[in-house]
Amino acid sequence: MRSHIATLAASAALGLALTGAAVADPVEDSLTVITEDGELEIVTRTAAPDHLKDVLPTIYSGWHYREDETRALQRDDFDNPGMVFADRGHDNWNAEIGTGGESCASCHGGPESMKGLRAVTPRVDAKTGKLMIIEDYVNACVTERMGLEAWGVTGDKMKDMLALISLQSRGETVNVAIDGPAAPFWEKGKEMYYTRYGQLEMSCANCHEDNTGQMIRADHLSQGQISGMPVYRLKDAGVVSAQQRFVGCVRDTRAETFKAGSDEFKALELYVASRGNGLSVEGLGVRH
Missing domain, CATH: 1.10.760.10 (Cytochrome c-like domain)
Known part of the structure; x- marks a missing residue:
């Protein structure tokens, strides 16, 4: 009561x-x-x-x-104090952190390849029918292509990468x-x-x-x-x-x-x- x-x-x-x-x-x-x-x-x-x-x-x-x-x-x-975190994301983008030496850059080239993604997400993946946020795409690469454990959705590495990827769509x-x-x-x-x-x-x-x-x-x-x-x-x-x-x-x-x-x-x-x-x-x- x-x-x-x-x-x-x-x-x-x-x-x-x-x-x-x-x-x-x-x-x-x-x-x-x-x-x-x-x-x-x-x-x-x-x-x-x-x-x-x-x-x-x-x-x-x-x-x-x-x-x-x-x-x-x-x-x-x-x-903008957030740019420091985007820079950290850029460092991780180029780092050969995969179990076989893979990096984001080795598959995707520069981060500018992500241009437009932020503007249209969340979106439904055509192959799986699942609703995907950018963090899902990052974790798919981390686990399936790099052989690593998934990054935490709100962890520092994930947010650094999210900042970097989002910047590529700025203005769109x-x-x-x-x-x-x-x-x-x-x-x-x-x-x-x-x-x-x-x-x-x-x-x-x-x-x-x-x-x-x-x-x-x-x-x-x-x-x-x-x-x-x-x-x-x-x-x-x-x-x-x-x-x-x-x-x-x-x-x-x-x-x-x-x-x-x-x-x-x-x-x-x-x-x-x-x-x-x-x-x-x-x-x-x-x-x-």
């Missing part, structure tokens, strides 16, 4: 915090990144995809919800498929997005749809777009992936969370990515 009362009190307190919080609209700004090859314009605001127009007519990258100083870090690759338009073989996975992810979890009985939509723009404690609630993922998160002093954030968000509802890389979270990543169709892949965003 006492725990039930405590749960109700926590839920009520959170609801009051959201209701009474100040609304801070997304910042009017544009993002042009200085790269080693010149300037690159990133689409961080655009019309919502058809399946979302009744809910959010305009979609915004989470970049628009961050402070001036945080946004500035993403404008120049030299200032997010365009994940939601029809055909992807449809049942997308529907599952959508159901999860609107399902309330945990003692706080909160869904993804409660924060990122119902209360977009609100301040909850010191956090400015964004639309929850993942076009910037993976991101360098200042409070974590490291790279954070979409799968990692899903774990953290569900855990914050005081629920027993699904595992990173689970079928549930892969379906959720597909649905959330589809909400950002039309934005640019940011490659490696910076968030607080």
Whole structure:
């Protein structure tokens, strides 16, 4: 009885915090990144995809919800602290780490061969019919071609490689498929997005749809777009992936969370990515 009362009190307190919080609209700004090859314009605001127009007519990258100083870090690759991790991924790309001396480069050439992959994943593999995230592709190479044990989905090696691969698609338009073989996975992810979890009985939509723009404690609630993922998160002093954030968000509802890389979270990543169709892949965003 006492725990039930405590749960109700926590839920009520959170609801009051959201209701009474100040609304801070997304910042009017544009993002042009200085790269080693010149300037690159990133689409961080655009019309919502058809399946979302009744809910959010305009979609915004989470970049628009961050402070001036945080946004500035993403404008120049030299200032972006996440580039150190992408460089580590590049070192691993060229390293002959396979049991037979294989490297990523020995099969794929340079990392630029991955251009476009980030913009269309998660996607259904034509051969197996399985929904694949980039981490699945990396582990397939690590285990099947290199003879190694799978890397952890949220381990450092995996996130370094994810950062490197994502950068190859920077500036390309997010365009994940939601029809055909992807449809049942997308529907599952959508159901999860609107399902309330945990003692706080909160869904993804409660924060990122119902209360977009609100301040909850010191956090400015964004639309929850993942076009910037993976991101360098200042409070974590490291790279954070979409799968990692899903774990953290569900855990914050005081629920027993699904595992990173689970079928549930892969379906959720597909649905959330589809909400950002039309934005640019940011490659490696910076968030607080």
